[in-house]
Amino acid sequence: MTMPIILRFTGDGPPPVTDLHRLHTMENCKVLEVAGRMVLLQADQLSTEVLHGLFPEWTVANMANAADPPQPHPNPKVIISSPGESQ
Helix, strand or coil, X not given: CEEEEEEEECCCCCCCXXXXXXXXXXXXXXXXXXXXXXXXEEEEHHHHHHHHHHCCCXXXXXXXXXXXXXXXXXXXXXXXXXXXXXX
16 A cells, blocks of 8 residues: 655755655655655555665655644634624
């Protein structure tokens, strides 16, 4: 089963071109997007474990472990004012 994986380059400067090339040519991994120091991949679980060892200057995170976006408050505060009353 494949899953979306986020890689973030933590070294100095831009990500090495050689690393990006290796990511594009790895079996069982598909590069979906490259944005600056971040790479979004589609990979299987075994590939995720291999990525940790092959790219020591990159952090690897499963998108399922990434923080969910904030949700709206389930009980929003409603302010009711009388006609002619300013808030």
